[in-house]
Amino acid sequence: MSNQPLPLAGVKVLDLSTLLPGPLATLMLADAGADVVKLERPGRGDEMRTYEPKFGEASANYAVLNRGKRAYAVDFKDPDQRDRVLELAAGADVVMEQFRPGVADRLGLGYEAMKAVNPHVVYCSITGYGPTGPHAARAGHDLNYLAESGLLGVVTDSTGSPPLPVTVLADIAAGTYPAVVNILLALRQAERTGEGSHLQVSMAHNLQMLGYGYFATHQAGGAWPRPGAEQLTGGSPRYHIYPTSDGRHIACAALEQKFWDRLVDLVDLDEKFHDDAGQEQAAIAALESVFAARPASHWRDLLDGEDVCTVVVATWEEAVDAGLVEVAGPDQVSQPGHPDQSFSTFTSPVDPALRRVGGTVPYPTLAALPDGSPWA
Template sequence: MRPLEGLLVLDFSTLLPGPMATLLLAEAGAEVVKIERPGRGDEMRGYTPRWGADSTNFALLNRGKRSVALDLKDPAERKRLEPLLARADVLVEQFRPGVMDRLGLSYDAVSARNPRLIYCSITGYGQTGPKRDAAGHDLNYIGDTGLLALSHGDAARPVVPPALIADIAGGAYPAVMNILLALTRRGATGLGCYLDVAMTDNLFPFLYWALGQGAATGVWPGNGTDLVTGGSPRYRLYPAADGRIVAVAAIEDRFWAVFCEAIGLAPALRDDTQDAPATARRISEIIAAAPSAHWREVFARADCCCSVVATLQEAVADPHFIARGLFTRQVANGQGGTMPALPVPVDPGFRAPEDAASPAAPGLGADTAAYLP
């Protein structure tokens, strides 16, 4: 039995943070019902590339869920939701603050009928504070919290991070964490609660070292100036002769000594406390003198926290990840197509067996008749 079997989750969210959170709950056995607007549904359905009737994004994030199409602005339509709201265990919503209240679906209104409900709101800035009503996306959130300022590259060619850090690590994951904590407490008290998940708030743990440095010394980190942001030759990206990138993370002295020996760095430059820029320049010259295949072999022998940056295509074919079974399960699109399901951080012991078919994402409104009177 999966640990969340028997739990009903109503998902009013769209795009990434909420759907990712409810995907994790569904993987652990929860019954997740998406509440979508008629005609268009979750905006993610219309993204590209298309895969069957909807986008690949939607298919990956919403597998195994159910879909109810309902016009929340219509009081008669909202009334049809009441039986579901009365028996739901968890509600996840991602509107701007105040929207659910205007729809008559605030926590106070819904919990009055269902005091066991755990009601989770995911927003960029939270339900309180001067920015609560501001529009934003991931890039804004990591920019507002100072995270982006620590490593955005040359000002003439700033780098957009390759991951949606705020949406997933600041929104989806904290939402699941707090929902599980609330379920545990409900088991003892019988009562649900309201969860205010602010993606910006939850980014500050990623800045633990920078916050500590600034508070303790009064010297706040800048762009690429510190150990884990490229300020040290021990933790940096170096181009090889063929244009591939070598990731050096030889932070500890024992790894640094092995790395320096492996690449033949002159002894005078191995003490990187003396002239770190000079050390980094020489390492750049050495790495740039040979192709990535050479360095892959060198670092495989040395085992010093150094590697060649893999492309995504290479990563999904990596024998290690294949052996771990990350891409074993398949998701269908309902039209005969299949692709590897998105690996999620739910222990295999809490999910359906790997050989079980992964259910497709729901068609818009496919389950309306089954769930609404």
């Protein structure tokens, strides 16, 4: 392993966020070398501590998202404890918060309060609907943001219903990643100018980036996507999911002509459907019949090694066996980009917050520290 320091070594991050978007963002910063201190409410702590299944005595989700951090209990409504938080913020490079708009300000922990004690601080606020506007104060989760952005309805099943997304796209792609990218940019700016900044990350608004193609189409022709009918949403035989005879599925993404030409020859599709223009639905039905006639193992053997951008939908076990997903035990779990890093901090004495979940305070209070600062 290289002896070079990690890119964010020496950067101090104060994390006031909970659940997924903020904690995943600060985890990425921690993996890059930042020193992350997480502050949670006394007793119950972060809601994710209670999730199932457990990793030992802790929630597996919580442990994964908060490895390598230190957690302390703080009652933000207590003026004395709030002042200790501000003292801690005075030495931080980054502050992450995920309250609804206005809550941090009411607690005395908003950007202006932090800036007053630390003009260089990069303060990142992740919200569902942005800091202002008619939806700003509304509660929401990933599925709500996808639904209201229009994205959830662009792919539908045979009944016209949108399916549940495969993962929490809004939280990660529109919350975590924009937060990390902008924090890094703001840190660079702070290095150059000496000035901090307040970053506003709205998950609902950032989803527009995921729908870039739909907006481009609308700007060019005025039309919005038809549910399940566009090239990438089910309207093309070249980009489609096809069932096999044994209940498995084929993921076809043979968009380019060279891939499509090779695929239809390889699976022996009726020649009249080789040119699918203008008869997309008929070509879809024909390919459905072809793929449904054989089990997934037949199609895997036929398609492997071919340049057709068409594959069998893998199970988790198959993805691991293929080396596309890395999984190991709690003491030997490597992370992409950090081949020697392990999850051993889940139960390490330096991470008491990760050791147990219960009705009592499972981590030290910030007030218990002699000088109020856990920075190394």
